[in-house]
Amino acid sequence: MADIDTLRPAFFEECEDLLARMAEGLARIPEAAGRQDLDPVHDVFRAVHSIKGGAGAFGLASLVNFAHAFETVLDLMRAGSLPADGAAMHTLLRASDVLSDMVAAARDGQDDPAQMAALLLELDLLADGGPGDTVEPDFGFQPVKLDLLAFDLPEPDAQPDGAGFAVTLIPTAGLYATGHEPLSLLRALADLGAAEVTADLSGVAPLAALDLARPGLCWRTRITTPEAEDQIAAIFDFVGDLADVTITRLAHADEAPESTPPVPQLTLVPAPKPEPRTARPSAEAAPHAAPATIRVNLDRVDRLINQIGELVIMEAMLSQAISSAGLRDDSDITGSLEGIKQLAANIQESVMSIRAQPLKSVFQRMERITREAADATGKQVRLVTAGEMTEVDKTVIERLVDPLTHMIRNSVDHGIEATGNRLAAGKPAEGVITLSAAHRSGRVIIEVVDDGAGINRSRVREIAEERGLIAPGAQLSPAEIDNLLFMPGFSSKEEVSALSGRGVGLDVVRREIQSLGGRVSIQSSPGLGTSFTIALPLTLAVLEGMLIGVGRETMVLPISSIIETLGLGNLQIHRLGRSGRVIANRGEMIPIIDLAECFGFEAGQDDERGVLILVECDSGRRAALAADRIFDQRQVVIKSLEDNYGAVPGISAATILGDGRIALIVDPEELVERAAKEAPSLSLAANG
Amino acid sequence: MQQMILQNTANQSDFVCFRIGEQDYCIEIDVVREIRGWTPATVLPYAPRHVTGVINLRGAVVAVVDLAARLGLGRTDPTPRHVVIIVALGSQTVGLLADVVSEIMRIDEAAMKPVPDVASDGTSGFITNVITLEDGRMLRRLDLGTVLPGKDSEAA
Missing domain, CATH: 3.30.565.10 (Histidine kinase-like ATPase, C-terminal domain)
Structure with missing residues (x-):
């Protein structure tokens, strides 16, 4: 099924969210259990259940199986019959790890993780041993029938106490759009007991007037089942918002036929049933009020970021053109340009924040x-x-x-x-x-x-x-x-x-x-x-840099590594060996690295002019980079050199200046480390 | 009839022809993205001699290869009258510095002749075929794969 395949990435993406929610919930369980608060357990249950539901739709049997065993234990816990103690939590946490691995394995088409079988056994043991003989009677009213996958369900008519329910399912367009299959829901429903399903086609518009956004299909089911209403509701748990589901308890199983409404002659939107119930299990509190979000393809965001980068460059070019045109500072153009600058900066910040994640x-x-x-x-x-x-x-x-x-x-x-x-x-x-x-x-x-x-x-x-x-x-x-x-x-x-x-x-x-x-x-x-x-x-897209002149080139030095800048005028430069030069700064001897020489540019001026920029790298090693002059300090947009060329030693990336030319961004870390390697005695002396 | 068959065969393709020094070269047209005038490039440290530098192509950093230097014909001293042919090969975009773009020509595959065995000064390694034109000129078909700097850089 081609459309199922296209939905797979969406399912695994959703799983990421669900797994995160599960992990978060699990972390909160021990603390919440102290307050008799079962909310986190419900959260985890919902997450695992949704994974199971999705996995079922994609035929991932082992995932369904494992999630089911996991869910069983969680269900006992939320029913209060299994204490959230250390041992149980340990198993749950490791089960959550295995579940994450299984989702990843299913996504990448790999085999299930090796620990799966062991954990499955552990979960089963927990589920069997958990409630204990003494506890069970107290919770006798709880639905302890847990193994939904067991096929040997008792015959419904052999169940005198099986209750009858009328379930109406009216899916919205959203249910189809997200790839849910009403048939699987109905099958799951039928698994609970003897069910009689009728499709109500009266709501479907004639072909000429058919509106895909308004599916008119409706299914009515009469079911007799020993399960509690919650179990029926649980089937519709993960399509909660996507379908109109009403579950009505019938007084007696044998009365069911009477209360079933006649099949035809139904309006498009049927009137609410008496005592309608939403599909959400009643015990659950409202889910966390998360702000509305949308999923956006990362490429689109990146394209936008690139374009904003262009805008910032254009803006810089414009302001350079205006300043070289010799306009007065108080002219209208300068004022508007200032406004554009501000806006461009704001837009850049907003776009960057799209990529930002906690x-x-x-x-x-x-x-x-x-x-x-x-x-x-x-x-x-x-x-x-x-x-x-x-x-x-x-x-x-x-x-x-x-x-x-x-x-x-x-x-x-x-x-x-x-x-x-x-x-x-x-x-x-x-x-x-x-x-x-x-x-x-x-x-x-x-x-x-x-x-x-x-x-x-x-x-x-x-x-x-x-x-x-x-x-x-x-x-x-x-x-x-x-x-x-x-x-x-x-x-x-x-x-x-x-x-x-x-x-x-x-x-x-x-x-x-x-x-x-x-x-x-x-x-x-x-x-x-x-x-x-x-x-x-904060971002890999812009960098706060110092624009320096090296020979005839303009280069950028990341501000983050600069300690201070020194004018060369009144500094004492000591020669050390044939070509080494050091300066004394605050009692420390610091080696000088001449950038122009280092990069093989045509040398600029002699030592007496220009500046020294003191940088420190992670190892604590310091060096003074000699440049010809300092132009400016500004944010620059980082452009990769490696896309179209390759890595250049001592250069981390490139940027585009206001005049449209490219300036290279210096990687002081690498320069300093390399210089230290070339002259080990010198660097040790400097560090000593 | 035979004429028509010839015209319709897929064995013909368009080539962009350009001149480096006194020699004519050509490359397949489908790798050419655009042709622009020379603008000053930023010098790359440790770059091989034939890489003139990098230029800004609408926000992308693109390296410019001096074809003359690459082919062993001596370095070009670029002026605004020189051209940069922007080519895309795979995911890589590179500019090729040439003297002038002469024409776009449709060449039959059959006209492609193997490179003659001449004691060469390094040029023949970058040429896949030669084509003799009616006016007596000889076109050399460049092998872009070997001309381009390569991702992991041939930096010294």
Whole structure:
């Protein structure tokens, strides 16, 4: 079925949302259970149920099966017959992980995850053992018949207490548009008991007057079932808003025929049945009042962002043209231009905010990572998150997952001590990792803080010497030792652990963050813990930069890495060796990198003119970049060089200036690191 | 009758012909996006000698390849009278710097002759075929795949 196939992406997209809602609900259950609040359980149930419903429509049998077992346990929990205690929660959380994996596997057409069978068994055990003999009688009135997929349903006429219901289903156009199949609903209904379904075609307009937005079909069902009304309503749970469903309880099963209205002669919109009930299960509170949203293809947003970028460039060109035309500052044109500038900036900001998304999705995934890492290492670790609503560009979010995963695993594996050691140090057995995010001065700051033992500096030093990363006996400050962790080829755990192992270290994290235009730094205090701080730009599309003249070219230097600028006039430049030059700044000797020379441009002026721009990179290494002059400071739109050309060493990207020419954006990080590699003795001297 | 068959065969395609120094070259028309006059390019550091720099093509950063330098005919000193032929090959857009675009010509596949074995100064590696024209000129068909800088850059 071609149309079903086209709906698949939409289903999996929806699953993402549902899985997120599920994870969120699960996190709230233990705390809410203390207050006898079952709302989160209902939320999780609804999410799992919707996944099951969708999966059924796409014939994903194993997913349906698993979701069903999951749902069964949740149902017991919401009925109050299964306490939300530690053991149950542990199973539920792991079941949620497996469910996520299964959805992903179904999406990518892969095999179901290996843990599925084990978890399925665990869920079944929980469902069977959960209610306990003592509890069951108390909840005897609850529908404990849970296995909807069992085919050996009792014969309805053998059920004296089976109640009769009249169910009317009037789907709206929306139901068809979203790919629901009324037939599957009716089949599910028929599975509950003996059902007699009649299609009412009287509402369907003649072909000439047929309006697709107004389907007139209506199905009436008389059903005798031992299930409670809730179970019938549950079938229509996930088409709740898309169909007009009324369920009326009939006084007795045998009276059913009488109360069924005659089939023909119905108006287009039938009058409400007596005591109509919406399909929503009654116990549920109103869902969270989320602001209305729409799904938009990312390409469209990106196109818009590109066009706004063009607009900003055009605006800059215009203002340059006007200023070179020599108009007075108070002229009308200048005034209007100022207005356009303002508007363009506002539009740019609004468009950027479309791409911005809360970090929540990433943070939620980290809970799972923590859980798995803690299980694997046998440590007790809790993840506390804060500021998960902080918004960041979507691309940044996607590319944050890997580095953050690695950092969290690293914190669990290396940061938090083994339980015994913690107790010996007088700390609670459970280690806490705090993952927080906040906006600070135009950047996003993400912190991963653990309350572990802190970095064992003497050990780090030993390893670094062993691996030849530093010269034996080199003078290093504590911060410099900490930074050794980011060196390629450093891994402090003696045996390669399956967890943070895989042969990659924190250097990969640093590289990933740097490729996002961000920085990572590390602070550690012995016995108290370690904190990693990631500073990221809000967007990858614009950058606050300083326009500098290098030789005859104009280049852009990211403001974020600049510490200060120095005029060359009265500075003492020391020569070191054949070509090395350093300057003394606040008691520190800083190597000079001549940008024109470095990039092979025709050299500009001599040392006596021009400026030095002091930059610092993540490792704390500093350098003074020599340029000819500083023009301006402004936001520039980042254009990739790699799309049409390729990577250029020392250059991160390009931008377009007001005159329509291209300026290259300097990557100070790479320049400084490279210069340090070329002259190791010099850099150590400068750092010492 | 035979004439008609010839005209209708798919073996004919249009080529954009241009001149570099004293030589005539051509490329398939379907890769050409536009032809524009030379505008000053921003110099790329560490770029191979034949990459003149990058220009702004309506918001996209496009590298310009100096064909003369690429073909070993010496670097061009570009003036506004030079042309940049913008070509798209795959996802990559590149500008080709040439002296002048002469014409657009329909060439039969049969007219494509293999490149003669001449002790060459590096040019023949970039040419797939040669075509002899009625007026005695020789057209060289450029192999764009080898001329273009390549995504992972041949930076020194």
